[in-house]
Amino acid sequence: MLGKLIGVGVGPGDPGLVTLKAYEAIRTADVICAPKARPEKTSMALEAVKPLLKRMEGFPEVLELVFPMVKDKLMLERAWRKNAETIIAELKKGKTVVFITLGDPMFYSTFIYVYRSIVEAYPELNVEVVPGVTSMTACAAASKMPIAEADDAVAVLPASLDSAKVYEIARHVDTLIFIKGVKNLSVLTETLLKGGFTADSPIVMVKKHGGLAEEIKAGTLKDLRSWRVEDYFSTIIVKKRAKNAE
């Protein structure tokens, strides 16, 4: 009899932004699986819940699993398969395995690959997903920049998206959010200006929200070129028009 797999979003890194349901899943887990990018690093999802684990009696077993951040498809697939096998071995013991991820498990998360690999092999597996607070709304809260209101259209784009696509999407939405780092700020500024944003479009950039190195910059699009925060955990929110100016 297989155990149960629970994908749990632990939010953007602040232990206070863990939900009651996520807390309860972690507290009652047999095994917690925590993804990390390199063997020698600590898991950021695990860091986010460590202060909560300390409060608990009867600490669950913790398995840190390495998911390398590489583009090589073969390397990635080998890592997913290996980690899926580790999890399956625990599920086969009848254990409840909680896989924690930063943010939300269904929004650009490692859990998606794990879930897909495991469910392909065991379609009957009991799986639950506990949603979490995403970094984008946490950044909006930290900077007090509303993401959207009324009939606004929003797009969420990875920093790696090519300029031609960014331009086409920019033309038709009210808010753009860039996640997973921000690069080539001059090129990005030009693309947004061509796509209907203006020098006065309000913009914020938040670095490593939830962690200790938090940094918030707020201004208008004309400032973006001079900003120097280029980091994988940076998020940008930019709005076509300042609403209170209407």
Added chain:
Amino acid sequence: MLGKLIGVGVGPGDPGLVTLKAYEAIRTADVICAPKARPEKTSMALEAVKPLLKRMEGFPEVLELVFPMVKDKLMLERAWRKNAETIIAELKKGKTVVFITLGDPMFYSTFIYVYRSIVEAYPELNVEVVPGVTSMTACAAASKMPIAEADDAVAVLPASLDSAKVYEIARHVDTLIFIKGVKNLSVLTETLLKGGFTADSPIVMVKKHGGLAEEIKAGTLKDLRSWRVEDYFSTIIVKKRAKNAE
């Protein structure tokens, strides 16, 4: 001396999806303000936290504020001003006012208007925003449909957005999320097919997630025409390609 205003996202409706920080803000509030659409209705944000309030000693004072769901700008502004005045009166007594909203306070929420009106009058006010789980990630979790992975681009569109815009955005993104109800499913299907989605594009529709009337439909884009859930609290997630088919 003015008190403090805290905008708190309580998540999609399930009390378990309230964060620890939101719970603590509610527990220690002097006054909780809860928005609702009509005087005779109950506040959905309040419903989401009622099971938690029952556990608390020394219940905070609850003020339900009416924010009519109308398009008339004058009516809306009158309601925002009146509610802002009610909140300011509490802040002037030095109280900590927690304004609760479903989902996240910076993502299509009533809190944005309240915040803007109050801060315009009192720029020195101490304001904190506690992000929450949005309905879109909660719907993804309930339906186990991943929203995005790797370099996917995502757009979040209100159901009221015109077809020409939906078409243009559809052409350039991998995932579309329709919030605030879904209407004219035949027209929407046509628009998506023209915009690069296919009959086999995976799609889910979730109705009133978190509440009791939850209903989940899953299929492919060709099914959408025949679905009959047209409700303000419906969410659709549609993906251009099924990833496991790659």
